[in-house]
Amino acid sequence: xxxxTEIATLxxxxxxxxxxxxxxxxxxxxxxxxxxxxxxxxxxEKQVLVTTDLLLEGIHFDLxxxxxxHLGYKSAVVNFSDIYAMNGRPKQITxxxxxxxxxxxxxxxxxxxxxxxxxxxxxVDIVGGDxxxxxxxxxxxxxxxxxxxxxxxxxxxxAKETDLICVSGDLGAAYxxxxxxxxxxxxxxGEKDFQPDFSGKEYLLERxxxxxxxxxxxxxxxxxxxxxxxxxxxxxxxxxxxLHIGRQxxxxxxxxxxxxxxxxxxxxxxxxxxxxVTTAALNxxxxxxxxxxxxxxxxxxxxxxxxxxxxxxxxxESLGNYLITRDGTxxxxxxxxxxxLSE
Amino acid sequence: xxxxTEIATLxxxxxxxxxxxxxxxxxxxxxxxxxxxxxxxxxxEKQVLVTTDLLLEGIHFDLxxxxxxHLGYKSAVVNFSDIYAMNGRPKQITxxxxxxxxxxxxxxxxxxxxxxxxxxxxxVDIVGGDxxxxxxxxxxxxxxxxxxxxxxxxxxxxAKETDLICVSGDLGAAYxxxxxxxxxxxxxxGEKDFQPDFSGKEYLLERxxxxxxxxxxxxxxxxxxxxxxxxxxxxxxxxxxxLHIGRQxxxxxxxxxxxxxxxxxxxxxxxxxxxxVTTAALNxxxxxxxxxxxxxxxxxxxxxxxxxxxxxxxxxESLGNYLITRDGTxxxxxxxxxxxLSE
Numbered sequence: 001x002x003x004x005t006e007i008a009t010l011x012x013x014x015x016x017x018x019x020x021x022x023x024x025x026x027x028x029x030x031x032x033x034x035x036x037x038x039x040x041x042x043x044x045e046k047q048v049l050v051t052t053d054l055l056l057e058g059i060h061f062d063l064x065x066x067x068x069x070h071l072g073y074k075s076a077v078v079n080f081s082d083i084y085a086m087n088g089r090p091k092q093i094t095x096x097x098x099x100x101x102x103x104x105x106x107x108x109x110x111x112x113x114x115x116x117x118x119x120x121x122x123x124v125d126i127v128g129g130d131x132x133x134x135x136x137x138x139x140x141x142x143x144x145x146x147x148x149x150x151x152x153x154x155x156x157x158x159a160k161e162t163d164l165i166c167v168s169g170d171l172g173a174a175y176x177x178x179x180x181x182x183x184x185x186x187x188x189x190g191e192k193d194f195q196p197d198f199s200g201k202e203y204l205l206e207r208x209x210x211x212x213x214x215x216x217x218x219x220x221x222x223x224x225x226x227x228x229x230x231x232x233x234x235x236x237x238x239x240x241x242x243l244h245i246g247r248q249x250x251x252x253x254x255x256x257x258x259x260x261x262x263x264x265x266x267x268x269x270x271x272x273x274x275x276x277v278t279t280a281a282l283n284x285x286x287x288x289x290x291x292x293x294x295x296x297x298x299x300x301x302x303x304x305x306x307x308x309x310x311x312x313x314x315x316x317e318s319l320g321n322y323l324i325t326r327d328g329t330x331x332x333x334x335x336x337x338x339x340x341l342s343e
Numbered sequence: 344x345x346x347x348t349e350i351a352t353l354x355x356x357x358x359x360x361x362x363x364x365x366x367x368x369x370x371x372x373x374x375x376x377x378x379x380x381x382x383x384x385x386x387x388e389k390q391v392l393v394t395t396d397l398l399l400e401g402i403h404f405d406l407x408x409x410x411x412x413h414l415g416y417k418s419a420v421v422n423f424s425d426i427y428a429m430n431g432r433p434k435q436i437t438x439x440x441x442x443x444x445x446x447x448x449x450x451x452x453x454x455x456x457x458x459x460x461x462x463x464x465x466x467v468d469i470v471g472g473d474x475x476x477x478x479x480x481x482x483x484x485x486x487x488x489x490x491x492x493x494x495x496x497x498x499x500x501x502a503k504e505t506d507l508i509c510v511s512g513d514l515g516a517a518y519x520x521x522x523x524x525x526x527x528x529x530x531x532x533g534e535k536d537f538q539p540d541f542s543g544k545e546y547l548l549e550r551x552x553x554x555x556x557x558x559x560x561x562x563x564x565x566x567x568x569x570x571x572x573x574x575x576x577x578x579x580x581x582x583x584x585x586l587h588i589g590r591q592x593x594x595x596x597x598x599x600x601x602x603x604x605x606x607x608x609x610x611x612x613x614x615x616x617x618x619x620v621t622t623a624a625l626n627x628x629x630x631x632x633x634x635x636x637x638x639x640x641x642x643x644x645x646x647x648x649x650x651x652x653x654x655x656x657x658x659x660e661s662l663g664n665y666l667i668t669r670d671g672t673x674x675x676x677x678x679x680x681x682x683x684l685s686e
Contacts, residue, residue: 036499
């Protein structure tokens with residue numbers, strides 16, 4: 001049997017010590033981390049980026065199929081992704097947890113293992129947080145602080161008519177991964193020793209359970225000397241994010257169905273589930289890819305970049321936001337997204 | 344009947360728009376707030392302070408007697424308090440909420456009204472956040488960012504032997520206010536129209552329901568040219584905070600029972616409840632007063648400051664941490680605090 005140490009055996013201060021004792025700061029901008037009323041950072045000539053995410057058990061994650069280490073990793077990475085989406089670099093995070101008695105110290109260690117791994121890979125320091133009891137479930141609140149050069153921050157409101165619309169990686173895989181996990185959960189509910197067979201579907205699971213933030217794309221754009229006119233990360237689905245950029249830039253768009261990057265496993269899985277793979281790519285969410293626009297004269301430069309696909313172009317606002325399907329039909333884009341509040 | 348608009352009628356983006364539409368940024372360091380993947384701040388030669396708090400229904404607050412506007416106000420203020428405790432000034436907050444269907448848009452408006460009032464009074468900008476559904480209850484996660492001059496930040500680890508130990512305001516009132524509210528709740532549970540009589544106890548209720556952060560004390564110390572050697576805010580109780588400073592500064596302390604500032608209402612209420620008022624002041628928590636140490640030669644200067652009381656002095660670590668009672672007995676200080684995890 002696995003070791004289980006009750007959190008109450010450490011007490012609140014003991015727990016904080018246990019979780020933070022071995023944290024060492026890596027970044028020049030991290031002057032003082034855990035242990036005072038506030039962390040102390042120094043950003044000098046850089047501008048400071050701040051983003052925050054609240055993740056709740058039963059709404060954003062299901063611990064029946066999400067290992068805690070993966071959850072810790074993902075919780076950190078989705079925040080890093082928001083900082084990259086501004087063309088910045090994540091540098092610090094604070095991690096606040098609300099935990100019920102169901103969780104042991106070993107569980108928390110697993111969660112923190114994931115957070116720390118993400119922080120090590122992306123060069124981010126844990127500088128603070130809060131740990132508290134909850135009546136039920138697990139609550140995760142992470143705030144990420146990052147830096148960017150003043151003249152290189154990219155907002156959602158800078159897209160211009162004729163700009164090219166680009167996305168990194170491929171879309172819809174995280175959503176198909178979720179469908180897969182949900183199906184296995186339903187089919188085998190109750191059979192404790194059952195190990196579902198996910199072979200050939202590893203990519204979908206990885207995209208759902210252990211997504212990465214596209215630091216590499218930001219590095220590549222920098223190296224190529226490209227500053228997008230607008231950018232955001234795709235967390236709610238391509239459709240919804242395009243409408244955000246359109247609304248804030250006062251522009252419209254045309255994207256082409258046959259240009260949307262979709263992985264082979266995503267397409268196969270969609271067929272198995274009898275789902276439209278384009279719908280999954282447009283509305284699935286949790287891809288954490290980058291959606292950005294660049295001026296038309298950069299076409300050849302961008303077309304050459306590995307892992308980036310040009311999917312359409314920016315139009316006048318009055319022309320609306322449309323997908324051009326494979327047969328040439330124009331379909332209005334809708335902000336389906338993940339609307340957890342109206343469910 | 345009060346108006347009740349279901350949150351689902353607005354949807355997630357509609358809700359965010361509703362809550363943030365009228366936010367205007369006040370601070371020079373707040374360049375861009377809500378509406379992108381991250382907020383953008385500029386701190387130039389100042390250092391950046393970051394603190395975060397997670398507040399959970401049923402653990403940190405009880406909505407049967409805490410009005411949502413007060414809760415919003417308090418949630419913001421307790422974070423400001425952490426920034427002042429570093430001798431800094433709060434400038435930005437992010438507000439993340441997890442809300443169940445129990446809450447209406449009017450409820451959220453009430454909560455935000457309190458947050459905004461606090462932000463207006465303390466000169467802080469709301470620059471971001473996250474809003475999500477929960478299965479049950481209300482979850483509040485606030486992160487506060489502030490600034491401080493590099494050479495004026497005060498940590499917990501700077502106390503020196505012979506330093507004077509000072510506290511602002513008075514202690515134990517918030518705890519007695521909580522006892523009062525809990526008693527009324529138990530006595531009159533179920534009687535909907537009952538209005539408890541709190542006359543003569545307004546101060547205790549205000550300290551519990553609508554605490555203030557001691558911006559005025561930080562201003563006063565600055566004006567007097569005093570930079571404390573160590574400081575923190577009293578959120579878990581004087582005892583626990585003194586032990587934090589002692590552990591981090593590698594010092595001990597002697598404080599004097601007859602020097603601990605206690606308001607008249609606190610003393611009266613403690614007697615009514617048959618409680619030791621010193622225990623309430625030492626372990627009650629939620630006072631949000633400032634505890635700080637200053638070098639001995641500043642004695643006369645500090646003794647002259649209104650609203651500050653010298654309660655003891657810092658000793659060698661080997662001498663331990665003790666309270667000298669009115670009859671001269673030495674009692675070891677204990678970190679009782681608020682240990683929500685072991686309850």
